[in-house]
Structures are given as C-alpha cells and as structure tokens.
Amino acid sequence: MLVYNPPKTQHRDRFATTGGRFLSIDLPPGSEPATIANAVVLDRGEARSAAMRVAAVMLSGASDLALQDAFLGVSASLEGAGDENRTLPSWLRVAVEALADLANEAELRVHDLAQLTGVHPVHLARVFRRHLGCSPGEVIRRTRVERAAAALSTGHSLAGLAAEHGFSDHAHLTRCFRAAYGVPPAAFRAAFD
Structure with a gap:
C-alpha cells in the first residue's frame, strides 16, 4: 500500500x-x-x-x-492522484478489479479482461491507456512483479515465487524484476533480510 x-x-x-x-x-x-x-x-x-x-x-x-x-x-x-477513480467508466473499474484478482494467473490475457467486461480488446486497451496511462499488459506485469517483491521475505525459492505469481520461470521473473526495479530479486531480498 x-x-x-x-x-x-x-x-x-x-x-x-x-x-x-x-x-x-x-x-x-x-x-x-x-x-x-x-x-x-x-x-x-x-x-x-x-x-x-x-x-x-x-x-x-x-x-x-x-x-x-x-x-x-x-x-x-x-499528480492527479485520486482523480482517476471518479472518471473511470464502470466497465473499466471492473477490468481493473479483475486484473488485480487474476494477475497471478499465468494464462491471463487482455482478451480475457475484454471478454469479462463486454468490450472489444482494442477499445479496452485504448481506454485503459487514456485513463490509467499504460496498457493492461503493463499493469499485469507490474502487478506480478510487485506481488513477487512483497513475497520475497517469505523464504520461498525464486522459482516457486515465479510460478506462484504468473511468471513462466525464474529467469522470466528476474528479467521483469530487474526491468522494474533495477536490481535482481535476490539482491532485493538480501537487502531486506
């Protein structure tokens, strides 16, 4: 939080x-x-x-x-924090909530969110970017990395964390983590131990 x-x-x-x-x-x-x-x-x-x-x-x-x-x-x-929830279309709020609930599912695709909300995937992506400043795919990856970062202190192996949080393998988690935070997950974990 x-x-x-x-x-x-x-x-x-x-x-x-x-x-x-x-x-x-x-x-x-x-x-x-x-x-x-x-x-x-x-x-x-x-x-x-x-x-x-x-x-x-x-x-x-x-x-x-x-x-x-x-x-x-x-x-x-x-900047503008707190404003976005007042202007989001109701179907986009549903998509954001579903994304938060389902982000750890490795099979989750933008098409699934569009189907769930009853809009076309291109429309979903366009409105998502307009209101939230990024693509749904970026939010899925960012959410997965954030959850893996929060779980690093649990003592699970990095391969286990990767599987648990929707990454294809340990290397995939490490690439995404380094891209997001500039350090590999092992270094991040060691700093907080």
Missing part, C-alpha cells in the same frame, strides 16, 4: 497486525505535487512502482542523481 501525506499533514497511519515492512519517503521541498490537499491511499500501480524504484535505487547504492530521478518519478506519479 502506498499512502501519500501532504506536507504538514498530521497522521497516525495504522496497519494490520499481520506484519509487514514500512518505508517512509520524504520528498524534497518543492517536489511534492500541489494537486493533493489531503492524505490519500494511492492504488494506481504507477505510484506504487515509482516508490519501489526509490527503494531499489537506495538499495543499489546508485548516485545521488539516480536517487533524485527516482524521487521525481514518485512526485510525477502522484
């Missing part, structure tokens, strides 16, 4: 007692989005992925420039 608290927000974030990790990122003054006045839970994959990239850059020990670029990516992903 990604929560954005604007500057000067008083908050007491509470999370389930089942455990988890918490990373707090303070954006440099002037880089926070002015469009968000109140605290908001960000459920857009773009914002979550940007925050995970910050963590990966921090873990990799990359340059200050790379870290600054990652921070700006978080800020850019926050």
Whole structure:
C-alpha cells in the first residue's frame, strides 16, 4: 500500500497486525505535487512502482542523481492522484478489479479482461491507456512483479515465487524484476533480510 501525506499533514497511519515492512519517503521541498490537499491511499500501480524504484535505487547504492530521478518519478506519479477513480467508466473499474484478482494467473490475457467486461480488446486497451496511462499488459506485469517483491521475505525459492505469481520461470521473473526495479530479486531480498 502506498499512502501519500501532504506536507504538514498530521497522521497516525495504522496497519494490520499481520506484519509487514514500512518505508517512509520524504520528498524534497518543492517536489511534492500541489494537486493533493489531503492524505490519500494511492492504488494506481504507477505510484506504487515509482516508490519501489526509490527503494531499489537506495538499495543499489546508485548516485545521488539516480536517487533524485527516482524521487521525481514518485512526485510525477502522484499528480492527479485520486482523480482517476471518479472518471473511470464502470466497465473499466471492473477490468481493473479483475486484473488485480487474476494477475497471478499465468494464462491471463487482455482478451480475457475484454471478454469479462463486454468490450472489444482494442477499445479496452485504448481506454485503459487514456485513463490509467499504460496498457493492461503493463499493469499485469507490474502487478506480478510487485506481488513477487512483497513475497520475497517469505523464504520461498525464486522459482516457486515465479510460478506462484504468473511468471513462466525464474529467469522470466528476474528479467521483469530487474526491468522494474533495477536490481535482481535476490539482491532485493538480501537487502531486506
């Protein structure tokens, strides 16, 4: 979960007692989005992925420039946050929810989402990109990588995680993970152990 608290927000974030990790990122003054006045839970994959990239850059020990670029990516992903759910067509909300529920299914295709929502696959892809800024396939891959990243601390083998989260094999997971976060899953796991 990604929560954005604007500057000067008083908050007491509470999370389930089942455990988890918490990373707090303070954006440099002037880089926070002015469009968000109140605290908001960000459920857009773009914002979550940007925050995970910050963590990966921090873990990799990359340059200050790379870290600054990652921070700006978080800020850019926050622009307009909270607006998208008010303007989404109802069938697109169904597609987004179905994608979240079914992303770990290796057989999931954009055609399946279109069939489920009763629209043509090309129309689904076009409206998806217009409202969410990416293709359904990108969200499927990003969701799978995010879930695998969250599950890295479970002690499962990388091959097991790959199968569990819809990847064809360990190498496929590693390629997608490196593309998303700049480090392989084993390095990401080692940094949090």
